[in-house]
Amino acid sequence: MFETTIAGSLPKPVWLAEPNTLWAPWRLEGALLEQAKGDATRLAIKDQEDAGIDIVGDGEQARQHFVHGFLERVEGIDFAHKVEMGIRADRYKAMVPQVIGPVRLKGRVHAMEARLARAHTRRKLKFTLPGPMTIADTIADRHYGDKAKMAFAFADLLNEEARALAADGVDVIQFDEPAFNVFMDEVTEWGVAALERAAAGLACTTAVHICYGYGIRANIEWKATLGSEWRQYEKIFPALASSRIEQVSVECRNSKVPMSLIGLLEGKDILVGAIDVATDAVEAPEDVVAVVAEAMKYVPKARIQLSTNCGMAPMRHDIAFAKLAALAQGAQLARARYA
Numbered sequence: 001m002f003e004t005t006i007a008g009s010l011p012k013p014v015w016l017a018e019p020n021t022l023w024a025p026w027r028l029e030g031a032l033l034e035q036a037k038g039d040a041t042r043l044a045i046k047d048q049e050d051a052g053i054d055i056v057g058d059g060e061q062a063r064q065h066f067v068h069g070f071l072e073r074v075e076g077i078d079f080a081h082k083v084e085m086g087i088r089a090d091r092y093k094a095m096v097p098q099v100i101g102p103v104r105l106k107g108r109v110h111a112m113e114a115r116l117a118r119a120h121t122r123r124k125l126k127f128t129l130p131g132p133m134t135i136a137d138t139i140a141d142r143h144y145g146d147k148a149k150m151a152f153a154f155a156d157l158l159n160e161e162a163r164a165l166a167a168d169g170v171d172v173i174q175f176d177e178p179a180f181n182v183f184m185d186e187v188t189e190w191g192v193a194a195l196e197r198a199a200a201g202l203a204c205t206t207a208v209h210i211c212y213g214y215g216i217r218a219n220i221e222w223k224a225t226l227g228s229e230w231r232q233y234e235k236i237f238p239a240l241a242s243s244r245i246e247q248v249s250v251e252c253r254n255s256k257v258p259m260s261l262i263g264l265l266e267g268k269d270i271l272v273g274a275i276d277v278a279t280d281a282v283e284a285p286e287d288v289v290a291v292v293a294e295a296m297k298y299v300p301k302a303r304i305q306l307s308t309n310c311g312m313a314p315m316r317h318d319i320a321f322a323k324l325a326a327l328a329q330g331a332q333l334a335r336a337r338y339a
């Protein structure tokens, strides 16, 4: 009960990429870079185990960004001519590559780090991929002419890689869909269906991480405009509840998402975000227990796992792992108290 896990990304070592930065450029090239990504992956596994995390991940050490790390291995995309685009309904501007033809995988995307992580831990292994709707919102379309059509094309590629990851021994595959609180109508019209296409036929557990973003400035400013209660998920949770996705990861610590909303996700495991990634203040284990107690009002305790609110890529390494230790200690306390 109350197994612990991470949302996905972890800080990278200083020798791999500039710390405390999103989209940080790599500090090495070629074969040295590949070697360093592998080293960082093994360290990330070790650090999570030491912190006491039950379901560990690769910490996304081998990719610069959670969306573009996947796109780099896709044919039909022009990376040489990026264009500026407002993403997440213009919440922020980003330089994005363009889709210029039918998309196809060039080969495996994450085989190296998935196999390495699998070889170096006996714990359950989780692996994250971007969700199809979020990909479609983070790239400029010059080919498909229809956002949903393009998202389904990417869903097929995600499914191809996800099946291979499951064959590599990954226990949980989580799709990250931060676009799910931006385009609520489209989520129910086609977003959840595209997600199911990406997760179709997987032999492992399937999850989706939805979120209001990292603690970066553009997000904090956007969140300030959303009012005192964030009820966007009320519109999409019924569609997720009736989907075949098994787990839903939601930010709950210091969140303005009313906890009662997770009650709409009947039958799902809830990966309750009990660690705030938008502040450097390290939670006390009792803070984690308090989130558990609140979540238990709406979800059976057997369906609760504990996670971070979102990725920790931009955080300081020591703070991130102190937070993960607090998460594991909090889970232990909660087990003692509520088991």
Ligand code: ZN
Residues within 6 Å of the ligand: 007, 178, 209, 210, 211, 212, 213, 214, 309, 310, 311
């Ligand atoms: Zn997130």
